[in-house]
Amino acid sequence: MDHERLRDEIPALERASYFNTGAGGPSPRRVVEAAESALESHEYEAPVEEGMYVAAGESHDATKPAVADLLGASEAEVALTQSTTDGINRIAGAIDWDAEDVVVRTDLEHPAGILPWRRLEREYGVEVRVLETENGRVDLEDVKTALEGATLFEFSSITWTHGTRLPVRELVDIARDAGAATLVDAVQSPGQTPVNVSEWGADFVVGAGHKWLLGPFGAGFLYVREGVEADYAPSAIGYRSVVDPNAPDYEYAPGAGRFEVGTTSPATDAGLRQAIDLHQELGADAIESRIETLTDRLKDGLSDERLLSPRSFESGLVTADVDDPEATVERLASEDIVVRSLPYPDAIRISVHAFNTRDEIDQLLEAL
Numbered sequence: 001m002d003h004e005r006l007r008d009e010i011p012a013l014e015r016a017s018y019f020n021t022g023a024g025g026p027s028p029r030r031v032v033e034a035a036e037s038a039l040e041s042h043e044y045e046a047p048v049e050e051g052m053y054v055a056a057g058e059s060h061d062a063t064k065p066a067v068a069d070l071l072g073a074s075e076a077e078v079a080l081t082q083s084t085t086d087g088i089n090r091i092a093g094a095i096d097w098d099a100e101d102v103v104v105r106t107d108l109e110h111p112a113g114i115l116p117w118r119r120l121e122r123e124y125g126v127e128v129r130v131l132e133t134e135n136g137r138v139d140l141e142d143v144k145t146a147l148e149g150a151t152l153f154e155f156s157s158i159t160w161t162h163g164t165r166l167p168v169r170e171l172v173d174i175a176r177d178a179g180a181a182t183l184v185d186a187v188q189s190p191g192q193t194p195v196n197v198s199e200w201g202a203d204f205v206v207g208a209g210h211k212w213l214l215g216p217f218g219a220g221f222l223y224v225r226e227g228v229e230a231d232y233a234p235s236a237i238g239y240r241s242v243v244d245p246n247a248p249d250y251e252y253a254p255g256a257g258r259f260e261v262g263t264t265s266p267a268t269d270a271g272l273r274q275a276i277d278l279h280q281e282l283g284a285d286a287i288e289s290r291i292e293t294l295t296d297r298l299k300d301g302l303s304d305e306r307l308l309s310p311r312s313f314e315s316g317l318v319t320a321d322v323d324d325p326e327a328t329v330e331r332l333a334s335e336d337i338v339v340r341s342l343p344y345p346d347a348i349r350i351s352v353h354a355f356n357t358r359d360e361i362d363q364l365l366e367a368l
Helices: 003-008 029-048 052-071 084-092 115-124 140-146 168-178 255-259 266-282 284-300 325-334 358-367
Strands: 078-081 102-106 127-131 152-156 181-185 204-208 220-224 317-320 340-342 347-351
Touching: 029 052, 029 266, 052 078, 052 220, 052 266, 078 084, 078 255, 084 115, 084 181, 084 204, 084 220, 102 115, 115 127, 127 140, 140 168, 152 168, 168 181, 220 255, 266 284, 284 317, 284 358, 325 340, 325 347, 325 358
Parallel strands: 102 127, 102 152, 152 181, 181 204
Antiparallel strands: 078 220, 204 220, 317 347, 340 347
């Protein structure tokens, strides 16, 4: 992969060695320029040409097939959202919850996959079971036990805490046997590894473009497996949610469309499309291969006591034990190296993307 060409397109990399893509990826110029161009066209030209709502709708409709192709889904199975958190909440708000319902999540989830269930627990008395894990791994027998009588199982495809890759298809099959729906937080997957949601078989998959895809903030997506949507009534409704917004008796839009609400920005749409185009131009396999090479180099420089992620490659997320994580993050920042601390485990997390270099890895190891 021509990583130098990618680096040359990302202005932020001129100022520091960036190892925090797991939180937010720095966008290439072409992504920002696409967003700027779309916004200018929408505000300067569309009002006196096709109309602002028409232009925004065309941009929105052009983005869904790009996301569908990225995920291995059909266009009808994709809804556009603002973020992973937004997508999770759209599903959490579409079920008629009561105290008989049970939500199961792992202890590896991001707050985006924790807070919506805490609210249901507080507001409706829903039982929330937390599946305990060890070193970023789930025990399948423990999963089977936890899912007895469950309504929904939420878990991550790649954990933000350890960078471990969970066995999505196996977990989905266990949940289906237990009669539970499945919601996969996949935000750490697209952009660093090939994704095929059809092979996963999950009912719902949520993600966003602002991490490994290097897209703009505000560009999220929600996958809804074909036919599943019929059992869910979204808590929010708008003209995008229905077949005919002017009909006296509304009918929900087919597929994932019922989970969309109203007007979205053509700027984030255009930025996301451009980010996906660049990702596909570089090649998902080539990106993952380079991430693996760089991640292996990083792990080779970390002792078994310090490395909290698996030694063998699973993702570009590498968690390392240090004496004072927050102080370490600040010290590295003073040396123009960007990483982040984690609340759990008490450590730092290093995100290695394809735009990073061997020299940057070596400099980071020396600084640690």
